[in-house]
Amino acid sequence: MLENTTIKTLPKVVVRFAGDSGDGMQLAGNIFSNVSAAQGNQISTFPDYPAEIRAPQGSLSGVSGYQVCIGRGVYTPGDKADVLVAMNPAALKTNISHLKQGGIIICDSDTFRPADLRKAEYATDDPVTELKLDEDRTLLVPMTSLLKETLADSGMDQKAIMKSKNMLALGIVCWLFDRPVESVLRKLQAKFAKKPGVYEANAKVVQAGWDYAHNTHASISSYRIETAPTRKGTYTDVNGNTATAWGLIMASQKSGRPLYLGSYPITPATDILHELAKRKDLGVKACQMEDEIAGICSAIGASYAGHLAVTSTSGPGLALKGEAMGLAVMAELPLVIIDVQRGGPSTGLPTKTEQTDLMQALYGRNGESPICVVAAASPTDCFTMAFEAARIAIEHMTPVILLSDAFIANGSSAWRIPEADEYPEIKPQFVTPEMLEKGWKPYQRNAENWVRYWAVPGMEGAMHRVGGLEKDFETSVISTDGANHARMVEARRQKVAHIATDIPALEIQGCKDADTVLVGWGGTYGHLYTAMEQLNEEGRKVALAQFCYINPLPANALEELRRFKRIIVAELNTGMFADYLQSKLPEKEILRINKIEGQPFMVSEITEGVIKHMEA
């Protein structure tokens, strides 16, 4: 350990907390991010947790992590950590590969007992040497002893005391990054408002951690992190799933349509159900149904009855909902289907992220069954895109699939809480009494945008039947006539295609005069944007096109892409969006960067991939 503390100023820094899945790493990380955000840093977080709820203590499979990037120009949780906090030998071993070269390790030396080391499958009794750690940059803190000492007089039992170990680590990290202990205490006070005893113990431990670090100058350097100029307003830290739920509530407020959710628990989408179930306090009816199919079907019933109806799921659930989605297409009812993508096929990797449901979303139904597909780019963008999905569904009388993914669903960022008037009114196209007088038919369409009108039960004179059977274009009665079917297929196609006139144009970011464009969609935005910035800083001219509207594509999209000599699509699958674009741009060769490891991109993987294509 060096004698003197130096203070480094950094634009951004990545901290990774790792421990047993019961060690409270998510809480420690979460408090650290929120305190940093309140100090004016941008934040981006990524919890990386195992599928098991409580794997055996101290084992390699039970390690849970929480990574946060704080600073300025933060669009991702960072590729690798500047600081790794490891609560036991297993966490150290599984996370060391996530540490930058020259990064700092903080670990609990009290856990380097033979039994712990055996559980974590070490060959020797010296993890520092075995893992070839840089001793000068490894802080061996006797956390367990310090903790016991701090709480010796608390009257708490061993088990209760050990629960606060995460707070000791948090105290050390707060000192390292110059975070005021007072802000941490305020958050703890809010969290444990109903348990003053727990608050006091935790507060004492955080302070002990901070003091320990301060007194031992326990660092090679401490850091000052640059703040980012941010828009004025009130902020909170939000993850993608919560933002999705809130975006739907905003859409309900702006459309005057009550919100109904029919859902079934599935990782990693369940938190949307949780949040909306809590939001009965805002009038939401969130119903946990008997299965995925009942989730969407009850939503279709609620939609027919005049609600903003939603179902939330992940890939396997989307597969089960396919037939019902077709019914919503045929009945031309508004419906929002949220797919928080995870690794597949089948049960796959439930807690890990992927973008492999794109083709299922676009085409996973029988018949000619066009559905509007949109995607969220970041945790906070989930709010905007959930609102957009609901707006399009209601105004265009169509099911809309919103693609999120495990990475943005669980990751969080600071988010400015919008005022209601920042979002547009959503205008349902209801059947009017004037239409009824003129002989309204259920499948009568708006001549301009092909949208059929919404007649809600309870309305006098608009009794009508919808269903999965093909209907006559003029009379709306069941029809098996071939020519009529062709006409209805075309009408449904036109209706969805027409949405292109009602969504924002594609914006090309970065070097406008570049001849290479990096293309992405959905939750990879942060990584692609950072990669584009880095490449530009290195003098390589690259532009970025990130798609959030996938079917239909923004009206200007293909024309914009055609201007580039090189189109490189980076995505977390084997090339689904690339194939989709290729079918629309047959004259271009669509280049690809793909990753399919259940983990988000690392920025370096994208920059390297782009350079390879540019130099090919």
Added chain:
Amino acid sequence: MNQTECAARKAADYKSDQNVRWCPGCGDHAILNVLHKAMAELGTDPKDIVVVSGIGCSSRLPYYMNTYGMHTIHGRAAAIATGVKTSRPELTVWQISGDGDGLAIGGNHFIHAVRRNVDINMLLFNNKIYGLTKGQYSPTSARGTVTKSSPYGTTEDPFVPAELCFGARGTFFARSIDVELATSQEVMVAAARHKGTSVVEILQNCMIFNNGIHNHVTDREFRQDRTIHLRDGEKMLFGKNNEKGLVQDGFLLKAVTVGEDGYTIDDVLVHDAHCESNFLHQQLAMMDGYSLPLALGVIRDYDALSYETEVAAQVEEVKAKKGFTDLRDMILKTCETWEVK
């Protein structure tokens, strides 16, 4: 119920202008006509009624109703009807399913709708066959039934719909036969008036693929001896001259002739459709027209909390308790926030 009650409604008010396309002689025609009449008797405004069906011959029914209606996908009518009713409790919701739609592909939704006790009126048309796919055995076909998909006879036992309903803790079960028009109307009206999931099994004849399947109870010659019409508060009597009755025999039921073998009218049980225990209801519903008469009428009608009412009440309760004005207000009051100035 909140619907506009109107005594002057006629069956024709509930009838759409569509040509009914079931086979001539199909039992569905009679059931449809009775449903129009039952709705007129109930007097609910057609604009406040939603009829939801799945797939199958019977599921075409919504097209013949001048109400709101949804002809949906195979097996899912109960789930869709649950969504309609939960979102809009003031609407009257009817669900039409056949034995295949409701108990095979839709079995899961059936039991869960019944368990939740959502206030929908389910009409289960039971013809013990798949008609629209041209004659395969259904989950109510007896063991050994020979059909196109069981050319050597089935090797599985059927569901008894009532048993499934009670197994799912059903609060209302009634039974009728397509040809028993008055009974059908009586049970449909009772089903609509019951708050909670009402299951009405209607034994229906498929002329084409399963003609005469219910003959052992529908044949005029035996009908009065092989069926019993249960009415709440009345003695369980049956037979051409009501000379027979049901009595308790240990834990089981027994059919006796009043005045014979020492049985008097006082021994005959009185039907209590409203009692909480479904023990006797289940025994009554399991009678099949062979050793004991098939029970028709309302077998069980027990008042319990209904799902959509409880959901709505909970929403109102927590809304009032928390008092948030909108999304932003909720976030500001429940989340950690900070100001950027």
